[in-house]
Amino acid sequence: MHVMELVRFGGADAAFAARELPRPTPGPGQVLVRVMATSVNPLDLQTRRGDYRDQVALPAVIGNDVSGVVVGTGPGADDFQPGDEVWYLAPVFAGQGTYAEFHVVDQTLVARKPASLPHIEAAGLALVGVTVWEALVERAGVRAGERVLVHGGAGGVGSVAVQVARALGAEVVTTARARDHEFVTGLGADTAIDFSTGDYVPQVRALGGVDVVLDTVGGDTLTRSPEVLADRGRVVSIVDIPEPQNLLAAWGVNATYHFVFVSPGRAKLEALGRLVDRGELRPVIGTVLPLADIAQAHALLEGGSAGEGRRRPSGKIAVAVHPLGEPPHGTASSPQKG
CATH class of the missing domain: 3.90.180.10 (Medium-chain alcohol dehydrogenases, catalytic domain)
Structure with missing residues (x-):
């Protein structure tokens, strides 16, 4: 071969x-x-x-x-x-x-x-879809009515996360460049914030904060997440972060942090397939x-x-x-x- x-x-x-x-x-x-x-x-x-x-x-x-x-x-x-x-x-x-x-x-x-x-679309969904399902469902336990912040909503993982969070009944906030705002709102994001032109934290706070943060971008996201989290909020990161970060502020909101390195499984794919069949994920x-x-x-x-x-x-x-x-x-x- x-x-x-x-x-x-x-x-x-x-x-x-x-x-x-x-x-x-x-x-x-x-x-x-x-x-x-x-x-x-x-x-x-x-x-x-x-x-x-x-x-x-x-x-x-x-x-x-x-x-x-x-x-x-x-x-x-x-x-x-x-x-x-x-x-x-x-x-x-x-x-x-x-x-x-x-x-x-x-x-x-x-x-x-x-x-x-189609095969091309299925191949483009397997790893990112399983990653998102593990992050939002199995780790963060996103529930209907909660507000979720997806960092990098125009990216490969982020674009799937926006759709899955919406399918779970959450209000979706995402960071993306202004040129991608129409794209991410078309996927189901309720609010898009241009991270390249200013600090996203005040804008998220003005919405009332979030229950879950999904980090797909790294940087200082872990340190800053407590600034936008509601009490007992959850942070899930899929990014390798070699530098230590100060998580002291997480105690103030009783935050829970999860770190995800994707693991395969049929049940996750079947759950994603049901969303695809219902027209809620592509x-x-x-x-x-x-x-x-x-x-x-x-x-x-x-x-x-x-x-x-x-x-x-x-x-x-x-x-x-x-x-x-x-x-x-x-x-x-x-x-x-x-």
Whole structure:
């Protein structure tokens, strides 16, 4: 099978090389999936740069999002059969990643893809969607009628968080540049604040504060969150924060802090799928590139394509692995049964 392999840590231009590797064989309880699409996330950029070099041995196939078609099953993998369209978040730093034509995964992590969601959109939703569900539902316990502040509402995670918070019945406040205000309010945000032109804290306070803060941007968000939190408010951060921050003010509002490193799971995907089916959630895809252009996809996510100086496009950067107009079965991916 064809893969794009990470061969050196550092900049995107020299990081990846095309390789041919043996197609994996599903073991007990596993399914073999023909990867139709994947996507690029900040986690991928960090991995490529070498932030997690202690957990990634080169050369390596990285990537975590999958939308595809089951083409084989291992012994005891009875939840799926060849031909099923599925989506999932692959385990982080465990085995081969998803920048490949085929991928093997434990069936317990896999869910059936919502029929209304094309492969490209499903691949752009898996990791960010599971992250948001864990942050807002499992950790923060957002309830209807609460007010939620989503930092970075125009970003990959933020754009999904705005929709999920709204679907949960919350009032949604988000920070975004003025050029993105129409975009985030279109997703369901009640209030958009331009963080680039002034301090967001007084503006959030004028609304009466918030019950939950979702941090997708880092910086001093943890330190400043108590300034906008109601009593017993909750803060959830998905950002690596290497510098210590002073959380003394959190005692004054009985704040609870949660730190989320995403973990895969079928139940989260199924819950997200129900929101998709109800029309309450849709990923925003800004760019679609072929697998061969994975370095360009990384460069775009980091802020611009090499030599063009373009602003990073709004929405997720998705990667088409197999030609999406091609039938999901055929000589190259004939069904296997363990």
